Amino acid sequence: MPPLQRSESRSFQDIDFTLKKQFDKDKFRPYQREIIQAALDGNDVFVQAATSFGKSLCFQLPAVIDRGITIVVSPLLSLMMNQVEALRAANVDAHTLNGNTTPEEREYIYRDLATGHPRARLLYVTPELCAGKFFRERLELVDEQKELARIAIDEAHCISEWGHDFRKDFKRLSWFRESFPDVPIMCLTATANAQVRQDVLSTLGLDKTPERLKTFTTTAHRPNLHLEVRFTSDQADDRYDDFVSWLKGVYARRGAGDRRAEIDARHERVESVPGIIYTIRREECEMLAHALQHHGIGARPFHAKLPKEAKEATLAKWIANKPGYDIIVATTAFGMGIDKDNVRFVVHWRLPKSFEGYYQEAGRAGRDGNASLCFLYYSREDMATARLRLERDVPKPKDEEGIKNKKARLESFDRLVAYCEDTGSCRHATICKYFGEEKVPECDYTCDWHKDPAGLKRRMAQGLASEEYIGTQMAQGMFDGVGSEYGD
Numbered sequence: 001m002p003p004l005q006r007s008e009s010r011s012f013q014d015i016d017f018t019l020k021k022q023f024d025k026d027k028f029r030p031y032q033r034e035i036i037q038a039a040l041d042g043n044d045v046f047v048q049a050a051t052s053f054g055k056s057l058c059f060q061l062p063a064v065i066d067r068g069i070t071i072v073v074s075p076l077l078s079l080m081m082n083q084v085e086a087l088r089a090a091n092v093d094a095h096t097l098n099g100n101t102t103p104e105e106r107e108y109i110y111r112d113l114a115t116g117h118p119r120a121r122l123l124y125v126t127p128e129l130c131a132g133k134f135f136r137e138r139l140e141l142v143d144e145q146k147e148l149a150r151i152a153i154d155e156a157h158c159i160s161e162w163g164h165d166f167r168k169d170f171k172r173l174s175w176f177r178e179s180f181p182d183v184p185i186m187c188l189t190a191t192a193n194a195q196v197r198q199d200v201l202s203t204l205g206l207d208k209t210p211e212r213l214k215t216f217t218t219t220a221h222r223p224n225l226h227l228e229v230r231f232t233s234d235q236a237d238d239r240y241d242d243f244v245s246w247l248k249g250v251y252a253r254r255g256a257g258d259r260r261a262e263i264d265a266r267h268e269r270v271e272s273v274p275g276i277i278y279t280i281r282r283e284e285c286e287m288l289a290h291a292l293q294h295h296g297i298g299a300r301p302f303h304a305k306l307p308k309e310a311k312e313a314t315l316a317k318w319i320a321n322k323p324g325y326d327i328i329v330a331t332t333a334f335g336m337g338i339d340k341d342n343v344r345f346v347v348h349w350r351l352p353k354s355f356e357g358y359y360q361e362a363g364r365a366g367r368d369g370n371a372s373l374c375f376l377y378y379s380r381e382d383m384a385t386a387r388l389r390l391e392r393d394v395p396k397p398k399d400e401e402g403i404k405n406k407k408a409r410l411e412s413f414d415r416l417v418a419y420c421e422d423t424g425s426c427r428h429a430t431i432c433k434y435f436g437e438e439k440v441p442e443c444d445y446t447c448d449w450h451k452d453p454a455g456l457k458r459r460m461a462q463g464l465a466s467e468e469y470i471g472t473q474m475a476q477g478m479f480d481g482v483g484s485e486y487g488d
């Protein structure tokens with residue numbers, strides 16, 4: 001039989017059948033079918049959709065159906081591991097090449113690629129790897145055999161210096177289109193504004209063939225997330241008491257009457273209310289987790305300096321809803337790519353660095369579609385500290401890219417501050433507007449403004465330190481020394 005040409009994909013296979021057989025799902029979510037079909041038809045595809053939309057399936061299902069291997073570029077190790085594990089459990093031949101790959105696995109993958117007809121359906125790689133000569137040569141071999149099915153770029157906003165997570169190695173992904181002009185590319189992101197979108201398309205060279213490009217942008221709106229800002233100040237120092245009394249209230253409601261009976265019938269624990277608290281400093285992450293444990297709350301710290309085994313054990317027990325592991329207290333970026341569906345709350349203990357980062361992290365909540373609470377403690381002291389830190393992070397950008405990225409980061413941060421200090425609009429509407437949406441989303445009393453606009457105004461007036469006070473403190477250099485131990 002003559003070899004298939006690239007245009008002759010196996011897309012005639014029934015995608016509904018594959019959805020059920022390989023992914024054990026009954027039906028597509030809105031737009032998934034259209035996106036998958038566009039990919040199978042050989043188009044370049046740009047997908048922007050809310051967190052938990054189900055973007056991964058949009059490249060995984062075509063990868064199973066199509067001839068050849070799909071290369072998935074992702075910046076997140078946890079996401080790669082998580083997805084590869086899930087795919088293997090579903091009998092899909094998937095692998096990952098990253099810093100944690102064992103030498104044996106690495107050798108196996110390179111041998112597989114060297115055949116030109118790899119058995120693997122999906123290979124998850126880092127953008128750094130894609131820049132390497134050895135890997136590129138292997139892909140060229142595969143492409144010569146017309147076995148390079150597709151390049152999927154996850155978290156594609158990292159390509160743009162206008163994006164909050166810009167990574168230089170992502171820019172070099174332009175190599176794919178230059179080297180394999182007829183291999184389709186799919187980009188996926190949850191957080192991109194119009195400028196970032198345009199930048200991604202032009203960097204990758206996808207804008208040169210608009211007739212090949214299908215763009216799907218769905219709303220960023222997550223109607224099941226209850227969004228709230230809680231105002232505080234250094235003087236009040238009331239985050240801890242506020243959080244504990246809120247959580248104990250949740251436990252008390254779950255432990256009473258009919259709710260209790262339902263919980264018992266499901267053999268659940270009253271305290272099994274999975275959540276994430278995002279902190280900024282490692283020291284605070286540790287202290288907070290220990291204080292909560294001391295109060296009988298199942299909280300565990302999670303940050304980069306903990307031993308790998310401890311982190312893996314914590315994560316596994318949290319995912320499995322084990323007693324003592326109800327809440328992860330983490331430094332930023334925890335949870336990206338970790339697919340736990342029943343996270344009932346996400347708390348931002350301190351102001352995050354960017355608008356996108358905030359919404360990505362909040363988006364870890366309620367992936368099962370059930371109501372979940374996301375609240376952020378906002379103080380003007382934090383705001384002043386964080387802004388100074390951002391200014392200092394990139395003191396003197398050396399090139400055009402650096403200047404653009406610094407500008408974008410400061411702008412994103414300022415928009416987040418404006419969001420926190422806004423007492424006159426729906427939180428969901430502000431978020432959707434930030435991501436360039438014109439249509440105002442339905443908010444069924446799922447934000448603090450819709451619930452009680454007058455109360456929101458009052459709480460802000462009472463809760464925050466005054467702007468004059470912050471101004472004086474800044475002038476005296478009070479916020480200058482903070483921030484040496486930030487990061488994950």
Ligand SMILES: Nc1ncnc2c1ncn2[C@@H]1O[C@H](COP(=O)(O)OP(=O)(O)OP(=O)(O)O)[C@@H](O)[C@H]1O
Binds near residue numbers: 029051
């Ligand atoms: N058609 C479907 N039916 C049922 N579940 C689905 C369907 N599509 C995806 N899912 C599930 O939805 C969850 C979220 O999917 P996925 O991890 O791909 O989200 P995402 O869009 O990448 O979100 P994020 O940007 O937050 O990482 C996963 O558990 C996935 O198995």
